[in-house]
Amino acid sequence: MPKVCVLKEAEKIKKPYTPFPLVNVDGSHVFLGLFEGDYLKHRHPYDEFFYVTSGSIEIELDKETVPLKAGEGFLVRKKTWHKTKAKRKAIVMIFEKQGLQSEFAER
């Protein structure tokens, strides 16, 4: 198992909001995401923990918008509608159960 240099891996990601898998951890996985611009409002059947490794993002929930910068994390509980956005490129490490199932809100 080689070590994972998150910054180097992040350089490989060209397309925003496309999961880039790092490792599997007993049925959960850790992946990276390049966040840039607005993503679609969606929710998952499982919890999702976001940890920002570079840049800053916002997570828009129904009743609040949570700003996060590098070094900050936030847990979006299962079934919670959320929409992520970033004014400039940001790299986010995400922990969640394997599956990547998303239900998108109607627009």
Next chain:
Amino acid sequence: MPKVCVLKEAEKIKKPYTPFPLVNVDGSHVFLGLFEGDYLKHRHPYDEFFYVTSGSIEIELDKETVPLKAGEGFLVRKKTWHKTKAKRKAIVMIFEKQGLQSEFAER
């Protein structure tokens, strides 16, 4: 669910090698550890992903020693003997199944 500022949480940790829980993610959890000095050789019944957020550490395995600095991660597969060490204080974010079961090697 408040946001988690990893650097601020890390300041609360005074005792090395004592798990400091951050969040539960569907039966897995994310916790912080202050690594300083040598820990004991041990293994777990589940995978363990280490991500260094500040400082640098070493993970000693049977056949190699993996140096990790801030921004780098490493997956220790289940049942793999490992011993972590840090010359100076380092903060590590760890992701694994809930349970925190460790089996220690004889010394």
